[in-house]
Amino acid sequence: MNKLITILILILSANLTQGQGFVEMDTIKNPLELKDVFSGLDFQTIYVDFDGDGLKDYICQPNYKTELIDPHNEIWINSKFKKVKSFEKYWMDYDFFWFVNIDSDPEPEIFSATGYSDGIDYCFIDQDLATGKNSILFYFNPMILNSDYKYWGYPWDIKDLLVKLVNGQLKVKCSLDHKIERDGEITRPGSQSQFPVICFTGKSTQPHSNIGQINKFEWLTITELMKRIDINEK
Numbered sequence: 001m002n003k004l005i006t007i008l009i010l011i012l013s014a015n016l017t018q019g020q021g022f023v024e025m026d027t028i029k030n031p032l033e034l035k036d037v038f039s040g041l042d043f044q045t046i047y048v049d050f051d052g053d054g055l056k057d058y059i060c061q062p063n064y065k066t067e068l069i070d071p072h073n074e075i076w077i078n079s080k081f082k083k084v085k086s087f088e089k090y091w092m093d094y095d096f097f098w099f100v101n102i103d104s105d106p107e108p109e110i111f112s113a114t115g116y117s118d119g120i121d122y123c124f125i126d127q128d129l130a131t132g133k134n135s136i137l138f139y140f141n142p143m144i145l146n147s148d149y150k151y152w153g154y155p156w157d158i159k160d161l162l163v164k165l166v167n168g169q170l171k172v173k174c175s176l177d178h179k180i181e182r183d184g185e186i187t188r189p190g191s192q193s194q195f196p197v198i199c200f201t202g203k204s205t206q207p208h209s210n211i212g213q214i215n216k217f218e219w220l221t222i223t224e225l226m227k228r229i230d231i232n233e234k
Contacts, residue, residue, distance in 0.1 A: 021160035021201075023049055023099040023108055033081045034060060038073075042066045050099055051129055052106035055079035064091060085132030094120055096155035102163070102170060102222045109137065113155035119184030120155065122198075124222075137222070138231055139187060141180050141195045143211065144202040145173070151204035152211050159202040164219060171219040173199040176228055180212035193230040 025048040034045065037060050046059040058077040062069055071088040078084050089095075093116040099108040102124065110125040124137040142153025145162065162173040175197040182188075182195065197214060220228070 021100060021163055022111075023101070025098065030060075031058070034058060034077065037075055037077070038062060041069075048099060049079075050076060050108065050127070051078060051084070052101065052108055053079070057084075084129055087132075093117055094155060096158075098161075100161050100163070102161075102172060110134070111161065113142070113158075115186065119186040121187045122153075122155075123187075136189075138192050138226060138229060139189060139195055140174075140198045141178075141182065143175075143197045143199050143214070144204055145199050146201070146203065149207075150211055150214060151202075151207055152209050153198075153200050153202065154204075154206065157202045157204050157206075158200045160200060162199040162201060166219065169221050171221050172225065173217055173219055174225060175199075175214050175217050176225075177215040178213060180214070191231060196225060196229055 025046060028045055028047040030043065030045045037043065042063040043060050044063050046061070047056050048059065049055060050057050050059065055078075057079050058081075060075045060077065062072045071090050073086050074089050075086045076084045092114050094114060096113040098111045100111055101108040103109065103126070107127045107129055110127065111122075112125055113120055113122050115121050121139060122142050123139045125134050126137050127134055142155075142158065144151040144153045144157060151157070163170055164173075165171075176194065178197050180195070180197065197217075199217065
């Protein structure tokens with residue numbers, strides 16, 4: 001009997017396990033190999049595996065405290081010190097991003113939270129490192145779950161994405177049955193039928209803010225979720 005219970009536990013562990021959330025990301029001292037990347041401008045380097053090959057790469061940004069350039073370039077360089085892409089960005093009140101692999105290709109997607117005091121856009125972005133182009137998958141409402149408590153997922157409060165592996169498929173915890181109404185200056189794309197709720201871990205700094213009614217949570221793959229909000233997978 002004990003042997004049977006052990007086998008059942010092993011089977012369940014193989015089919016339902018906690019998946020990988022955000023990819024580890026650090027700000028490091030600028031490597032000597034990158035000292036001339038901005039031709040003498042002061043900059044900072046983010047150290048993260050943005051291409052999914054298991055080796056950490058470099059995202060170089062001008063230091064906003066000393067270099068007030070707007071728009072400014074952000075340069076992405078792989079672990080072999082080869083430039084992968086460069087694009088213009090504008091300074092915003094809020095500009096948070098993390099990497100997380102939520103689909104079937106090796107390149108991680110980007111969770112982006114950008115905007116101003118009157119509104120923040122939350123979305124997942126798909127990378128195409130061959131062309132250096134990014135494309136938005138969909139926008140969503142972020143929610144922090146802490147035990148049985150629900151809080152609005154401000155980017156400075158978010159710690160990780162809630163994901164799990166089911167039979168080899170990564171699923172995110174989400175809700176499509178809610179009555180959350182967004183206000184403020186945010187992007188409202190016509191390409192999706194609603195803003196789903198996406199769940200994160202974290203600790204709220206505004207626990208008394210109203211989050212709206214959420215009726216049901218479920219675990220969906222990113223493909224399933226996109227179909228449910230009427231977005232065709234690319």
